[in-house]
Amino acid sequence: MPSYKTEALVLRTAEMGETDRRLDLLSPELGPIRAVARGARKVPSRLGGLLQPFAQVRLLLWRGKTFDGVSQAETIRSFHELRESLEAFAYASVAAEAALALTRPDEEAPRRYRLLLYTFERLARGDRGEPVLAYFLAQLLRIEGFEPAWSACVRCGRPVHGERRFLPSEGGVLCPDCSLRSGQGEPVPEPVARLAEQLGRAGPRSAEALAVDPGLAMAAARTLARALSAVLDRSMKSLELLDIIRHDAEGSAEHGG
Numbered sequence: 001m002p003s004y005k006t007e008a009l010v011l012r013t014a015e016m017g018e019t020d021r022r023l024d025l026l027s028p029e030l031g032p033i034r035a036v037a038r039g040a041r042k043v044p045s046r047l048g049g050l051l052q053p054f055a056q057v058r059l060l061l062w063r064g065k066t067f068d069g070v071s072q073a074e075t076i077r078s079f080h081e082l083r084e085s086l087e088a089f090a091y092a093s094v095a096a097e098a099a100l101a102l103t104r105p106d107e108e109a110p111r112r113y114r115l116l117l118y119t120f121e122r123l124a125r126g127d128r129g130e131p132v133l134a135y136f137l138a139q140l141l142r143i144e145g146f147e148p149a150w151s152a153c154v155r156c157g158r159p160v161h162g163e164r165r166f167l168p169s170e171g172g173v174l175c176p177d178c179s180l181r182s183g184q185g186e187p188v189p190e191p192v193a194r195l196a197e198q199l200g201r202a203g204p205r206s207a208e209a210l211a212v213d214p215g216l217a218m219a220a221a222r223t224l225a226r227a228l229s230a231v232l233d234r235s236m237k238s239l240e241l242l243d244i245i246r247h248d249a250e251g252s253a254e255h256g257g
């Protein structure tokens with residue numbers, strides 16, 4: 001059987017059969033890989049110990065019809081910090097789901113891979129999740145060419161100031177006239193739109209230097225997640241997990257949709 005080597009991030013794992021583990025991997029040069037690690041759930045299993053969610057690994061795989069099989073694995077970075085904190089796990093899960101959902105099979109993904117790695121590194125060193133996630137989503141949308149238009153109306157092109165009406169399905173905001181005429185658009189406070197726009201254009205250093213209020217950052221992350229959901233045409237499952245974990249913080253103020 002032909003085999004190949006690659007570096008990858010483990011983005012999702014699931015149990016398969018009695019002793020196997022199903023893996024969704026992202027490789028910088030090969031994009032998404034659907035793989036299986038045979039015997040990974042036997043105890044003890046060296047492979048099983050390495051192939052945990054969010055681990056960065058170097059792999060030797062054999063090509064299969066539905067799944068590729070993992071023959072050998074070595075850890076580059078385990079990112080155990082992301083599995084030891086429920087909150088870090090939830091933020092990393094949203095980033096992993098978003099990156100995976102946007103990557104087509106056989107499409108190389110070096111920028112997405114680097115962005116994800118950088119996001120895991122920040123979460124692992126204990127940076128607050130809200131601004132990390134907002135930056136990740138803003139950058140992911142930009143890399144993919146889906147950066148929302150925050151400053152000019154998507155219908156008439158006029159500049160928009162103050163509170164905007166965001167229309168995820170059209171990838172940007174409406175001016176008051178267009179919003180009134182169509183009755184469309186969800187209100188987005190000015191600071192949220194400004195932050196989302198700023199994060200889409202900021203490099204990592206300037207993004208980290210921003211002193212962002214966590215509540216504002218989360219509002220920007222939610223708005224950006226709505227933009228992403230419109231692109232994917234489905235909601236993000238992992239965002240529900242994050243909401244459950246965060247419910248005490250701001251859940252009561254939220255009204256979905």
Ligand SMILES: [Zn+2]
Nearest residue numbers: 153156175178
């Ligand atoms: Zn307009």
